[in-house]
Amino acid sequence: MQITVPLYFKQIELYIFYLTLVIYCIGTINFLIYLIKPRPLISFLSFYITVIGFVFHSIIFLFRYFTNACFPVTDLHQSLFFFAWCIIGVFIIFNIKHKIPVLGSFVTPLATVFFISSATLFTQNPVQIPPPLRSIWLPIHTTLAFLGEAFFGFAFCGGIMYLIQENQIKNKKWSQFLHRLPSLQTLDDLNYLCLSFGFLFLTLGIITGSIWAEFAWGSYWSWDPKETWSLVAWLIYAALLHGRLTIGWRGRRAAFFLIIGFAVVLFTFLGVNLLLPGLHSYDSFTSP
Amino acid sequence: MNIIVGGLSHKTASIDIREKLSFFSHNLNTPLQEIVNLPSLYEAIILSTCNRVEIICTAVDSEKVIREIKIFLADFHKLTLEEITPHLYFYTGQDAIRHVFRVASSLDSMIVGEPQILGQLKDAYRSAVENKTTGSILNRFLYKAFSVAKRVRTETGIASSAVSISFAAVELARKIFDNLDDKKILLIGAGEMAELLTRHLVSRMVKELFITNRTLEHALLLANEFSGKVLKFDELFDNLAQMDIIISSTDAPDLIITYEKIAKALRVRKNKPIFLIDIAVPRNIDPRINDLPNVYLYNIDDLDGIVEKNRRVREKEAKQAEGIVEEEQLRFYFWLQQQEVTPTIITLKEKIESIRLKEIEKTFSHWEGLREEDKEKINALTHAIVNKVLHDPINFLKTKGEKNRFPIEEIKKIFNLNDKEDV
Numbered sequence: 146m147q148i149t150v151p152l153y154f155k156q157i158e159l160y161i162f163y164l165t166l167v168i169y170c171i172g173t174i175n176f177l178i179y180l181i182k183p184r185p186l187i188s189f190l191s192f193y194i195t196v197i198g199f200v201f202h203s204i205i206f207l208f209r210y211f212t213n214a215c216f217p218v219t220d221l222h223q224s225l226f227f228f229a230w231c232i233i234g235v236f237i238i239f240n241i242k243h244k245i246p247v248l249g250s251f252v253t254p255l256a257t258v259f260f261i262s263s264a265t266l267f268t269q270n271p272v273q274i275p276p277p278l279r280s281i282w283l284p285i286h287t288t289l290a291f292l293g294e295a296f297f298g299f300a301f302c303g304g305i306m307y308l309i310q311e312n313q314i315k316n317k318k319w320s321q322f323l324h325r326l327p328s329l330q331t332l333d334d335l336n337y338l339c340l341s342f343g344f345l346f347l348t349l350g351i352i353t354g355s356i357w358a359e360f361a362w363g364s365y366w367s368w369d370p371k372e373t374w375s376l377v378a379w380l381i382y383a384a385l386l387h388g389r390l391t392i393g394w395r396g397r398r399a400a401f402f403l404i405i406g407f408a409v410v411l412f413t414f415l416g417v418n419l420l421l422p423g424l425h426s427y428d429s430f431t432s433p
Numbered sequence: 434m435n436i437i438v439g440g441l442s443h444k445t446a447s448i449d450i451r452e453k454l455s456f457f458s459h460n461l462n463t464p465l466q467e468i469v470n471l472p473s474l475y476e477a478i479i480l481s482t483c484n485r486v487e488i489i490c491t492a493v494d495s496e497k498v499i500r501e502i503k504i505f506l507a508d509f510h511k512l513t514l515e516e517i518t519p520h521l522y523f524y525t526g527q528d529a530i531r532h533v534f535r536v537a538s539s540l541d542s543m544i545v546g547e548p549q550i551l552g553q554l555k556d557a558y559r560s561a562v563e564n565k566t567t568g569s570i571l572n573r574f575l576y577k578a579f580s581v582a583k584r585v586r587t588e589t590g591i592a593s594s595a596v597s598i599s600f601a602a603v604e605l606a607r608k609i610f611d612n613l614d615d616k617k618i619l620l621i622g623a624g625e626m627a628e629l630l631t632r633h634l635v636s637r638m639v640k641e642l643f644i645t646n647r648t649l650e651h652a653l654l655l656a657n658e659f660s661g662k663v664l665k666f667d668e669l670f671d672n673l674a675q676m677d678i679i680i681s682s683t684d685a686p687d688l689i690i691t692y693e694k695i696a697k698a699l700r701v702r703k704n705k706p707i708f709l710i711d712i713a714v715p716r717n718i719d720p721r722i723n724d725l726p727n728v729y730l731y732n733i734d735d736l737d738g739i740v741e742k743n744r745r746v747r748e749k750e751a752k753q754a755e756g757i758v759e760e761e762q763l764r765f766y767f768w769l770q771q772q773e774v775t776p777t778i779i780t781l782k783e784k785i786e787s788i789r790l791k792e793i794e795k796t797f798s799h800w801e802g803l804r805e806e807d808k809e810k811i812n813a814l815t816h817a818i819v820n821k822v823l824h825d826p827i828n829f830l831k832t833k834g835e836k837n838r839f840p841i842e843e844i845k846k847i848f849n850l851n852d853k854e855d856v
Contacts, residue, residue: 314608
C-alpha cells in the first residue's frame with residue numbers, strides 16, 4: 146500500500162495542514178458569531194467554510210494513508226488529527242440530514258481544539274508500529290473507536306446545549322439564546338441518537354480491539370489501562386442507555402451523564418496515553 | 434413622477450374613525466376603479482386593514498393628487514372633508530418610500546414585528562394588479578417593499594420573539610416539545626385567558642384537547658368549539674399522566690394539582706416532560722412542582738415577564754431595522770430619480786430633432802436647384818448644431834438630475850416638455 150513520493154510532497158502536506166487549521170479556525174469563529182447573530186447567511190458561510198476545511202483535512206488524511214507504512218493513527222498527533230476528522234465528518238452528515246446549524250457553534254470549537262492540539266504535536270516522522278501489529282484490525286479497530294468517541298463528543302455538545310436550554314426554561318431566565326438553541330425535545334432526541342451510535346461503535350471498537358489483541362499479543366484482554374478505562378466509559382454509557390430505556394432517564398440527568406461519559410472517554414484517549422504507561426502508549430509500541 | 438402615500442392608521446385615528454373609512458378588503462374593485470380615474474393619479478393601491486387605511490399612488494403633481502384623494506375618501510364613505518382631514522397624513526417622495534417600507538416591515542404596526550401586515554399588503558397589491566391599477570413604478574416599488582420586509586425579518590430579530598401571553602406560551606411549548614401535533618393538552622376550568630391560550634395552541638396543530646370543568650355545561654361548550662373531549666372532573670387524576678400540556682384557570686380557592694400528583698404522573702410517563710401553565714389567581718398548581726425534573730411550571734407573572742422582555746428586545750431590533758429601511762429607501766429613491774432622467778432626455782432630444790427636421794423640410798422646399806450633396810451638408814451642419822446645443826443640458830440632467838428632481842422640472846419648463854406623453 147505504501148507509495149514513495151518526492152520529498153517536496155511533505156512540504157505541500159505541511160502547507161495544506163496549516164491551511165486546514167486556518168480554515169477551521171475561521172469556520173469556528175463564524176459559528177460562534179452565528180450564536181450571537183443568528184442570520185441564515187452566517188450559518189451558511191460557517192457550514193461551507195467547515196466543509197472546505199474538511200475537504201483539505203481529508204486530502205491530508207488520504208495522502209498519509211497512501212504514503213505511511215500503516216494506517217495513520219499511530220501517534221498522538223495523527224490520532225488527534227483523525228479524531229477531529231471524525232467529529233467534523235459526523236457533524237457535516239448530521240447537518241445535511243437534520244439542518245441544525247447551531248450545533249456547529251458547539252461541535253466545531255471542540256473539533257478545532259483537537260485539531261490545534263494535533264498541530265502542536267505535528268510530526269512527519271510518525272512512530273512506526275512493529276510489523277506484527279500491522280494488520281487489517283488496525284484501521285478497523287481505530288476507526289470504530291474514534292467514530293464512537295466522535296459521537297460521544299457530539300453527545301457531549303448536545304448535553305451542554307440541553308443544560309443551557311433547560312436552565313433557561315426552568316428558571317425563567319430568558320435570554321436570546323433561547324431562540325437560537327433547538328427545543329429540549331430535539332436536543333434530547335439528538336443526545337439519544339448520539340448515545341446509541343456512540344455506544345454501538347464503542348462496543349464494536351472494544352470487540353475488534355480485543356480480537357486484534359488476541360492476534361498480536363496472544364490475549365483478548367490484558368487489563369492494560371486503556372482497556373480498563375474504555376470499559377469504564379462503556380459501563381457509564383451502558384448504564385445511561387439502560388436507565389433511559391427502562392425508567393426514562395432523560396433530560397437533565399442524561400445530559401450530565403453524557404458530559405461525565407465524555408470526560409472519561411477523553412481520559413481514555415489522552416490521559417491514559419500521557420499519564421499511564423501501557424500497551425496502547427504509542428512509544429511503547431516497540432516494546433509491548 | 435412622485436410616489437405619494439396617504440391615509441390614516443392607529444396612530445392618527447381611533448377605531449371608530451378607522452371603521453368609517455375602511456374599505457372591504459375582499460373586494461377592492463369598486464374603490465380601485467374609482468380612484469384610478471382621479472385626474473392627476475397614475476397608479477394606485479389601496480391597503481385596508483383594521484389598523485390602517487392607506488392609498489399608495491404615483492402622480493406628477495403631489496399637491497393636486499392629495500386634494501383629490503381627500504375628496505375621494507370623503508365622498509366614497511359619505512363623510513365630510515372636515516370630519517376626516519384631522520386624521521389623515523400624507524407622505525411624498527422619500528418620506529413616502531420610507532413609510533411604505535416601514536409598514537411592510539411591520540415597524541409601523543401596533544405590535545411592532547407582527548407578521549400579518551406583510552400578507553395584507555401583498556393581498557392589497559394583488560387586488561390592484563387584478564384591477565390593472567398599478568404600473569411600472571408601483572410594481573417595482575411593492576416588490577422592493579416585500580424584499581425589504583424579508584430582509585428586515587431575516588437580518589434582525591424583530592419578529593423572533595412573542596409579545597403576547599398566548600404567543601409566549603405557545604413558543605415555550607415549542608421550545609420544550611418542538612412538535613405539538615402529537616401532544617395532549619388538558620384545560621382545567623374555563624376562564625377567558627385560558628380560552629385564548631387554547632385557541633392559540635389548537636391553531637398550532639395541537640390535535641388532542643381535553644377539557645374538564647366543575648360545571649360540565651361550560652366544558653361541553655368549549656369542547657364543541659375546539660373539537661376537544663370532555664373529561665369529568667373526578668376522572669382528571671386518572672388521566673393526568675398522559676397529558677403533555679396542562680393549563681389551569683379555575684377559581685378554586687386551593688391547589689388542585691399537587692406536588693405528589695405530578696410526581697406520580699411523571700413516574701408513569703417515564704419522565705417525559707410536562708408543561709404546566711397556571712393562569713388562575715389564586716394559583717391552582719403547587720409552585721413546588723417546578724422543582725421536579727422535566728416539569729416546567731409557568732404562572733401568569735412568568736409569562737408576563739417574558740412578554741415584557743421580548744418587547745424590549747424588539748425595540749432594540751427595530752432600531753437596526755430602521756437602518757435597513759433607510760438604506761433601501763435611498764436606493765429606491767435613486768432608482769426613481771433615474772427613471773425620471775432618461776425619459777426627460779429622450780423627450781428633449783425628440784422635440785429638438787423634430788424642430789430640426791421640420792425646419793429643414795421647409796428650407797429645402799423653397800430652395801430650388803439644390804444638389805443632393807449640398808442637402809447632405811446642410812443636414813450634417815444642423816445636426817451638429819443641435820447636438821452641440823443639447824450637449825450641456827443633457828449632461829446637466831445626467832449629473833444633477835439623479836440627485837434631486839429640481840433640474841428635471843426646470844428643464845421641462847424651459848423646453849415646454851409635456852409630461853403626459855412619456856408615460
